[in-house]
Amino acid sequence: MFNFFGKKTQNSAPPENISDRSIPEDFNDIEPIAFYFKAETGITFEKQQSILKSKLISFCKIRHIPSFKKCLEQVKNNQRLKQELINYLTTNESFFYREQHQIQDVVNKVRLNDQVVNILCAPSSTGEEIYSIAIALLEAGVAKDRFNLIGIDINSEALKHAELGIYNQRNIKNIPAHVLTKYFNKKESKYCLSNEIKQCVRLQTENIFTPSFKTMGKFDYIFSRNMLIYFDAETKIKARQILESLLNDNKNPIYFGHADLF
Numbered sequence: 001m002f003n004f005f006g007k008k009t010q011n012s013a014p015p016e017n018i019s020d021r022s023i024p025e026d027f028n029d030i031e032p033i034a035f036y037f038k039a040e041t042g043i044t045f046e047k048q049q050s051i052l053k054s055k056l057i058s059f060c061k062i063r064h065i066p067s068f069k070k071c072l073e074q075v076k077n078n079q080r081l082k083q084e085l086i087n088y089l090t091t092n093e094s095f096f097y098r099e100q101h102q103i104q105d106v107v108n109k110v111r112l113n114d115q116v117v118n119i120l121c122a123p124s125s126t127g128e129e130i131y132s133i134a135i136a137l138l139e140a141g142v143a144k145d146r147f148n149l150i151g152i153d154i155n156s157e158a159l160k161h162a163e164l165g166i167y168n169q170r171n172i173k174n175i176p177a178h179v180l181t182k183y184f185n186k187k188e189s190k191y192c193l194s195n196e197i198k199q200c201v202r203l204q205t206e207n208i209f210t211p212s213f214k215t216m217g218k219f220d221y222i223f224s225r226n227m228l229i230y231f232d233a234e235t236k237i238k239a240r241q242i243l244e245s246l247l248n249d250n251k252n253p254i255y256f257g258h259a260d261l262f
């Protein structure tokens with residue numbers, strides 16, 4: 001047998017199906033990395049420790065990092081590696097027209113007057129949500145110069161995917177047929193979003209817990225859906241306060257996902 005660094009050993013197995021007894025000491029204690037990751041991103045793996053361990057072992061193996069201790073040291077000292085870890089451990093599942101009634105609610109409010117509105121989508125993940133907002137505004141007859149749509153996410157790879165704007169059937173399944181044909185180009189099994197929609201949004205890699213996030217400006221409407229589900233109760237409250245501090249008018253609600261409930 002070979003261990004996950006390719007060295008011959010007596011009893012190691014590949015990381016994916018590793019049992020606790022066969023994990024070398026160097027890959028047993030996930031606590032320090034889990035603690036650091038939560039402190040940096042807000043994301044807790046408290047109830048998914050074995051998933052975290054198996055993912056971290058793979059992360060280390062691919063990069064020839066010999067232990068969790070070394071991994072943490074390197075991540076702390078290397079911004080690129082830290083970003084890779086964040087990209088690796090965040091969940092980016094999203095789809096178009098998700099809880100569309102909330103988007104429609106904002107569209108209806110925007111239509112009421114002719115002011116320019118600033119809308120923040122934090123997090124945007126692979127773009128489905130922020131593009132759904134852009135499409136809904138245009139479909140309602142709101143001119144492009146009437147809104148600024150800013151999307152952020154901690155996962156830089158997810159945002160690259162968003163910039164590309166190429167989606168699978170699974171992501172677009174809720175879009176009405178006439179909207180799909182209007183704003184997407186089908187190429188084989190993929191759906192490519194039109195430049196017209198892509199140009200309506202600005203995307204930026206940001207962590208909501210970093211000071212730079214708070215300097216992004218003020219927003220009339222904020223969507224923050226399906227991110228808080230990865231935080232514990234205390235962190236949810238902290239995240240909510242940060243988001244509220246970016247609202248122009250506290251009378252406007254922040255749109256959370258139904259699973260984010262406090």
Ligand SMILES: C[S@@+](CC[C@H](N)C(=O)[O-])C[C@H]1O[C@@H](n2cnc3c(N)ncnc32)[C@H](O)[C@@H]1O
Pocket residue numbers: 040041042043090091092093094095098122123124125126128129152153154155158206207208209224225226227230257
């Ligand atoms: C499941 S996606 C939700 C995407 C979209 N809002 C939706 O509802 O379809 C959750 C996103 O939260 C992002 N995220 C997690 N922690 C974050 C943080 N501290 N700052 C910014 N984004 C974060 C993840 O990278 C991931 O893309």
